[in-house]
Amino acid sequence: MCLAIPGRIEEIIEKDGVRMGHVNFDGILKEVCLAYVPEIAVGDYTIVHVGFALSRIDEESAQKTLATFRQTGLLEEELGAEEPAAKETL
Numbered sequence: 681m682c683l684a685i686p687g688r689i690e691e692i693i694e695k696d697g698v699r700m701g702h703v704n705f706d707g708i709l710k711e712v713c714l715a716y717v718p719e720i721a722v723g724d725y726t727i728v729h730v731g732f733a734l735s736r737i738d739e740e741s742a743q744k745t746l747a748t749f750r751q752t753g754l755l756e757e758e759l760g761a762e763e764p765a766a767k768e769t770l
Contacts, residue, residue: 683729683749683754684727684728684729684734685705685727685728685729685745685746685749685755686705686725686726686727686728686737686741686742686745686746687703687704687705687706687710687712687725687726687728687742688703688704688723688724688725688739688742689701689702689703689714689720689721689722689723689724689725689726689733690702690703690704690709690722691722692714692720692721692722695711698713698715699713699714699715699718700712700713700714701714701720701733703726703728703733705728705746705755706746706749706750706755708755710728710731711731712726712728712731712732712733713731713732713733714726714733715732716732716733716734717733717734717735717736719736720733720736724736725737725738725739725741725742
């Protein structure tokens with residue numbers, strides 16, 4: 681399944697001449713292409729599909745959608761959240 685998921689822009693960077701952003705999806709950080717939303721700024725929420733931000737949305741809508749995804753388990757499924765790496769012991 682490939683859902684569009686809301687996330688919050690944490691940082692905007694340029695990578696190989698492309699506007700990119702670090703986006704926070706309820707604690708899961710991913711790098712996302714921002715080329716289709718030139719007006720988006722740090723702190724804004726966006727809908728992301730297959731690594732591309734598609735549009736800006738309001739925080740209330742984003743939070744409601746994230747809550748639904750969280751309840752159904754779709755958030756981690758869609759984002760491929762990994763277990764934290766085990767700490768090395770010496």
